[in-house]
Amino acid sequence: MIVIKMGGSIFGKEEKLLADAAKLGEPFVLVHGGAAETTNLAERMGVKVEQITSPEGFKSRRTTREMIEIFMMAVAGKINKSLVARLQKLGVNAVGLCGMDGSMLRAKRKILTSLENGKTKMIRDDYTGKIEKVDAKLLQILLREGFAPVVAPITLSEEFEPLNSDGDRSAAMIASAIRAQRLVLLTDVDGYYENFPQGLVARMSASQIEDAIKKATGGMKRKLLAAREALSGGVGEVIIANGTVDSPISSALSGKGTHISK
Amino acid sequence: MIVIKMGGSIFGKEEKLLADAAKLGEPFVLVHGGAAETTNLAERMGVKVEQITSPEGFKSRRTTREMIEIFMMAVAGKINKSLVARLQKLGVNAVGLCGMDGSMLRAKRKILTSLENGKTKMIRDDYTGKIEKVDAKLLQILLREGFAPVVAPITLSEEFEPLNSDGDRSAAMIASAIRAQRLVLLTDVDGYYENFPQGLVARMSASQIEDAIKKATGGMKRKLLAAREALSGGVGEVIIANGTVDSPISSALSGKGTHISK
Numbered sequence: 001m002i003v004i005k006m007g008g009s010i011f012g013k014e015e016k017l018l019a020d021a022a023k024l025g026e027p028f029v030l031v032h033g034g035a036a037e038t039t040n041l042a043e044r045m046g047v048k049v050e051q052i053t054s055p056e057g058f059k060s061r062r063t064t065r066e067m068i069e070i071f072m073m074a075v076a077g078k079i080n081k082s083l084v085a086r087l088q089k090l091g092v093n094a095v096g097l098c099g100m101d102g103s104m105l106r107a108k109r110k111i112l113t114s115l116e117n118g119k120t121k122m123i124r125d126d127y128t129g130k131i132e133k134v135d136a137k138l139l140q141i142l143l144r145e146g147f148a149p150v151v152a153p154i155t156l157s158e159e160f161e162p163l164n165s166d167g168d169r170s171a172a173m174i175a176s177a178i179r180a181q182r183l184v185l186l187t188d189v190d191g192y193y194e195n196f197p198q199g200l201v202a203r204m205s206a207s208q209i210e211d212a213i214k215k216a217t218g219g220m221k222r223k224l225l226a227a228r229e230a231l232s233g234g235v236g237e238v239i240i241a242n243g244t245v246d247s248p249i250s251s252a253l254s255g256k257g258t259h260i261s262k
Numbered sequence: 263m264i265v266i267k268m269g270g271s272i273f274g275k276e277e278k279l280l281a282d283a284a285k286l287g288e289p290f291v292l293v294h295g296g297a298a299e300t301t302n303l304a305e306r307m308g309v310k311v312e313q314i315t316s317p318e319g320f321k322s323r324r325t326t327r328e329m330i331e332i333f334m335m336a337v338a339g340k341i342n343k344s345l346v347a348r349l350q351k352l353g354v355n356a357v358g359l360c361g362m363d364g365s366m367l368r369a370k371r372k373i374l375t376s377l378e379n380g381k382t383k384m385i386r387d388d389y390t391g392k393i394e395k396v397d398a399k400l401l402q403i404l405l406r407e408g409f410a411p412v413v414a415p416i417t418l419s420e421e422f423e424p425l426n427s428d429g430d431r432s433a434a435m436i437a438s439a440i441r442a443q444r445l446v447l448l449t450d451v452d453g454y455y456e457n458f459p460q461g462l463v464a465r466m467s468a469s470q471i472e473d474a475i476k477k478a479t480g481g482m483k484r485k486l487l488a489a490r491e492a493l494s495g496g497v498g499e500v501i502i503a504n505g506t507v508d509s510p511i512s513s514a515l516s517g518k519g520t521h522i523s524k
Contacts, residue, residue, distance in 0.1 A: 041307075041335070044307045044308070045303075045306045045307055046306070069340055072339045072340055072343050072344075073303070073335035073336065073339035073340050074335065074339070075339070076338065076339045076342075076343050076358075077334045077335035077336070077337070077338045077339020077340065078331055078334055078335050078339065080338075081334050081338050081360055081362060081416065081424060082334075082424075084360075084362050084363055085362055085418060085422055085423065085424050086422070088362060088365055088418060088422055089422035093364060093365060094363070094364075095359070095363045095364050095400065096338075096359070096360070096362070096363050097357070097358070097359075098343055098346075098358070100343060100346050100347055100350060100358070101346055101356070101357045101358050102355060102356075102357050102409060103350055103355060137407075138357065138409065141403060141404075141407055142403075145399075145403055147364060147400065154343065156347060156350060160347055160348070160350055160351035161347065162343060162344075162347050
């Protein structure tokens, strides 16, 4: 059993990834992002996209009530169902879901802190959430019956509102919950670099990951945090690799990218 | 087992319907439309919505390649997942799907004929489809395991493209395939009228339906065609009723609306 996370930056360039997934010969769950597509849709609708920067320097998109609906449309509507159609064409019996389906991913709404002109501001009405509980029943049933779940990282809050959750963390939580042997985080670079574009790291132990988390920023930091979460949840190996190359999943499984294990 | 079809016109006024569904005490599938929401989104995106009229007088929205993506976003993204969140809040373990998931609804692309200034024009590049095959496996598994499937009428073409299919017909085909005893088509009027707003018909036999199909127009004609399809597919009873009243499903089951049976 394998969980594959396809970064939003790959959407539109996912042919090789899907063709490879179809030939894996192993049950899989595909988790995907969709930040770029959400921004595109918001702009086409004339909705302003607000960026916030946390005091720790994390940049993220503000998810207002209007933006969570746009996120649902772009990610659960367009990307998720396009991937399902393509996988079906490749002979994979895909089922498109989001984390609200079957109450799969339950999350707690985040209170964001934003640094504006040197001042810290609290944002309490954001629709982003930190996953707190995974109910793997739906995924396990689908996998057992031969379906390939495709999951958009929209989660259900304690008050039953839709929330935007990080795709890498969603994939990590799912991988732990279904006891996947491997989690493959596919992005648009070849793996974790000590000093990008120098020093691609081929292997990393759980102890080395702490150092890397401190050094990394943005998307790579989130991937490393997700990797640590998956390993402590019992996943045997996490691989960060390039999802845009030929046979990206099987290459990653046979050695490409950054392999992280305990 | 019961299949409920919620017309797109009810979206935004579905609180009573969902609360009633949650109290049914019987497994159900909820099929929904979303034409109005699709038009809203297209307008917000600055995409022109083209109406076509068939030589028989059927009005429909032209579904271009761009419009099927908008349909996916509005219907499978926003409406479907909103309904899932609300049902989860009501204690129903809902799972949001579209007809492409699990290859559930396979359709054939329609060649549309449009009447323009007295001339008939063939439209071959429309993304609407007539359902030809239903694979009920995914729905049956979910129902057996205690989930409530919520289905958007997006179907998969022979070439594995997403198609826009009629929601009432989708519900009818699903009801036959899962051997539902009853199909409840909920709309914003009280049932079938002989001469609207006069002459609400309480009961109709399969022989009377032919006459009604000839007389009816627009959405009601489509509902009657769907009813005929469901009955010939083995569904025991089809009810056309108002989905915006108090306890709309249980009232329909206990006598309100137009009851159609063989």
